[in-house]
Amino acid sequence: MAEPMIRLEGIHKRFGALEVLKGVDLHVAKGEVVCILGPSGSGKSTFLRCVNLLEPPEKGDIYIEGNDICKGPGSGSGEQSWKLDFVRQRVGIVFQQFNLFPHKTALQNVTLAQEKVLGRSSQEARAKATELLERVGLGDKLGQYPERLSGGQQQRVAIARALAMDPHVMLFDEVTSALDPELVKEVLDTMRELAEEGMTMIVVTHEIGFAREVADRVIFMDGGVIVEEGPPAQVIDAPQEERTKQFLGLVLEH
């Protein structure tokens, strides 16, 4: 088997006395879409944030395209430059709270890092940003500031902003959880298109329907470990573990 795009092994993370991740392994192949489900407090968001070292793990190894970006224990600070640069240039992330830059227009949100990090000319960055914003259906909102956009529109700008850096992998951290119900679909549609184009994606979500339809593999996490994983038809529709059944029972009830 070829080297997976992302390989995480034995990831441990604690916040003070609280052990949030108790040894989590995950391999993600190129072009694969992995959805992580689980109750709040299960460690799924922390795990996702370990992948791009926003939360450097205490123990464990992370390989991105075969490169060890987190050499075992002791590299806790995670600020050693080349590793961070390497990770951040390959892994894009979209957050629950959008985190758009409020002092920049939609277009500037997407051009800023292209110019300041990748050194693209403003013309080049503009062209790329315009194309991406059109792709997520916001071609008419280029000059708008985030506060004038709906949550769904803001989140789509955030997706375009991450894509502008040409990531090899995209992480989605409960990106629809802060949205009004009627705005969820437009964001999920954007993500669905992205998946169809072959983007490698790790998606932490509560949207069971999305996971069932789009994911190649579903992971159920609870208590800082992976409880169950497999194709959606298996994990969502025929779960083996008691905890998975319980959680899905609660989520699918309504």
Add this chain to the structure above:
Amino acid sequence: MSEFFHQYFDFTVMGDHFSEVLEGFFKNLLLFAVVVLLALMWGLILALIRQLPGKKFAPLRFLTIAYIDVLRAIPILIILLLISGGIPYLEFIPKDIRIPHWFGQPDPFWYSVLGLTMVYGAYMAEVYRAGIEAVPGGQFEAARSLGMSYGKAMRHVVVPQAVTKIPAPMLNEMISLLKDTTLASVVALGEAVLVSREILAESFNSSAVILAGAMFLVITLPAARLVDVLIKRNQAKVTRGAHIEVG
């Protein structure tokens, strides 16, 4: 009662000395302008050093915090006296620097610039810090996730937002600074208070001092009103923002 008015509000005295006092007041304004520019920069530098992450910068952070705390805790008069009464005699410093007469301004002017900048840099560092801490952590995270270095994230994302959150407290500091430029009288800079005090000493009449005070009022009172407007506007913005977040 007329004695009282004569002592404080003798318009003849005010009229006679108006141009002298005004000339002094222009020195206050010039001093203010130079110090505001320098202290805004120095304060930002201090605030940014104070925010540097990691163990590596712990000593530098400690020094900066000590500087900010100590300079805010000492009377500015003492700082000015230590500068003007000491630096001129440090002969290892070249004469042009220890007794500066740059841009046609006398050495007391530059001693005052140094002292006030040192102190107001510390005050403004605290204001910047409040602004930086008011920027949601997600902003920094988003910038870092896009590959920006610590410095770039601060420069392009955090600081531009921080400064929009602090115009009112910053303006308050500036009002204080304008008033504190009168402390330069202690190092013999011929500013409004020194000039009016000399008139007081000659004439035993306080009207010139009132005149100097009035000149400050013309600027500081509207500025204080402006602070109020800024605070109200900011509150409105915060309330509106909360609606957006909830809605």
